[in-house]
Amino acid sequence: MHGDEHALFGAALAFLAAAVVSVPIAKRLGFSPVVGYLLVGIAIGPVGFNVADPGVVSTVAELGVVMLLFLVGLELKPSSLLSMGHFIFGLGTAQLMLTALAFALLAYFGLGFGVAAAVVSGLALSISGTAIALQLLGERGDLASPYGQRTFSILLFQDIAVVPLLALVPLLAPGGEAEVTRDPKATLLAAAIAVAAIAVIVVSGRYLLNPLFRVLARSGAREAMTAAALLVVMGAAGLMEAAGLSAALGAFLAGLLLSESTFRHELEANVDAFRGLLLAVFFMSIGMSLNINVVLGHIPSLLVGTLAVAVVKSVIVYLVFRADNIAPQDSMRAAVALMSAGEFAFVLFPLGLDNGILKSEQADLLIALAALTMILGPLLFAALSRLLPRFARPVAEPPADDFADADGSVLVIGFGRFGQIVSQCLLAQEVTVTIIDKDVEMIQSAGRFGVHIYYGDGTRLDVLRAAGAETVEVICVCVDNKEDANRIVEIVRASIPNARLFVRSFDRVHSMELARLGVDFELRETLESALSFGARTLEALGVPQTAAAARIADVRVRDRARLERQLEEGIFAGAEVFSGHKVEPEPLTQPEKPARPLNPEAQDILSHETEFSG
Known part of the structure; x- marks a missing residue:
């Protein structure tokens, strides 16, 4: 160089x-x-x-x-x-x-x-x-x-x-x-060039x-x-x-x-x-x-x-x-x-x-x-x-709405994506619904659904009672936070034991938690959509619709059976276990062929997995 x-x-x-x-x-x-x-x-x-x-x-x-x-x-x-x-x-x-x-x-x-x-x-x-x-x-x-x-x-x-x-x-x-004044053409030319x-x-x-x-x-x-x-x-x-x-x-x-x-x-x-x-x-x-x-x-x-x-x-x-x-x-x-x-x-x-x-x-x-x-x-x-969050004043939670005119037969708690679909199904059948949510922006944008949503924190017993939790036929817990969902279930089970609880589950572990809490029905938020997706994929591969539906029904039964078995065997007994372990995904049916790595990294992972399971 x-x-x-x-x-x-x-x-x-x-x-x-x-x-x-x-x-x-x-x-x-x-x-x-x-x-x-x-x-x-x-x-x-x-x-x-x-x-x-x-x-x-x-x-x-x-x-x-x-x-x-x-x-x-x-x-x-x-x-x-x-x-x-x-x-x-x-x-x-x-x-x-x-x-x-x-x-x-x-x-x-x-x-x-x-x-x-x-x-x-x-x-x-x-x-x-x-x-x-x-x-x-x-x-x-x-x-x-x-x-x-x-x-x-x-x-x-x-x-x-x-x-x-x-x-x-x-x-x-x-x-x-003075110099610029003597040459106005230059100024106009510069402006024209710019334009x-x-x-x-x-x-x-x-x-x-x-x-x-x-x-x-x-x-x-x-x-x-x-x-x-x-x-x-x-x-x-x-x-x-x-x-x-x-x-x-x-x-x-x-x-x-x-x-x-x-x-x-x-x-x-x-x-x-x-x-x-x-x-x-x-x-x-x-x-x-x-x-x-x-x-x-x-x-x-x-x-x-x-x-x-x-x-x-x-x-x-x-x-x-x-x-x-x-x-x-x-x-x-x-x-x-x-x-x-x-x-x-x-x-x-x-x-x-x-x-x-x-x-x-x-x-x-x-x-x-x-x-x-x-x-x-x-x-x-x-x-x-760094400093502003330390000096920020805590925002006082506004008081819950007046539920005097709330007379629904179903109480829906949470109006996110999941709660919106649930509510639309109920409203289409002309079921009277009371909906509460603590997200102010969500409430403001809910006018498109033609329903009135009450402001209220579903984790508070006084709000639940005011919203009619003691008189409704079903309480649908559709919040997207599993800690909030569990808290609502615990409060309702302790204070309104006869209420029927239908709860949105976050994942498999959450489903097991909800089952132990004694809910009447729980559903993992991704389960049915994934099963429906799988069914359409089978149909796209040439599987007849009835055969695809039967296969999906079989997978659904297997999944429920595994969940019940895990509950009976007490794999997740105790809250301390939940925080330290997670459920490893396992196949519901045994694969016909062993896993074949597509690159050296996958080979290394599979080798370690085999050694560990052995």
């Missing part, structure tokens, strides 16, 4: 090793992997091992942000985006304007910046880190939550705002306004990409599909960047237009692996770009500045979310997730320096400040995720 090839190979090796080492350590300490990437970036940067030029690395690593926005677009649909318009332009505008104003005032009055420098600083710091925020929310699975959707809307608005903000910087430069680029992406996404993917899918070449997916992302990003727009915004538009494509999942799978690795490199590049000399020379001012940015930005975001009726805990999570400065700060501050708006020392300090907020944000988010 030549010297450059050696350097490239060494840098790639260092980044891969850093990614492998940092994630387990960060997870072990309870932090987000983002924190590990940022800290290890400092270690392999100029202040540490100096494995590569941070500027070159960040240019390549920005592709991770591009792919992240493409995947986010794939998860949305144009209709969903339109429904988020209030959040994007309402919350987004409020957050950006209020935060930028607060930072500009602090820079002007507190640091003595000029008006232009204060405006540029305020706008750059008010924009949040898209990659960091989406990564933090994605790790918690909160992107689909109300506060997650609003957080994403603000991030999307900020990406859209990048374009006019980039155009604003030259206007703020000395003499910039044309968006139109190309929209038309291509709607009419050209699906036929292309269809042809590639028919060829059966998976590597061609992967190349096409990367081509779509890179092409859209490159086109938008050439038009003076945000590359990430172009990737987002491409993903959004393909969100309803039949190839959406294939595209997502092909791009996701590259996205994760490039995002890791991106976060490392931020740590590498931190100028340690500037940090060490201005530690007090940077600490105060980082704290000020964190407090001001978090308070404004918190108030904006609370004004939109988001719960306090979720508003705090959004505030911390959006606290970090964004990738755009590393573009805007050098741009302000080049245009004479910022001085060299100011730009270095602001870049270091932005990097420190990016390190602090994930740390605070991890700490907040």
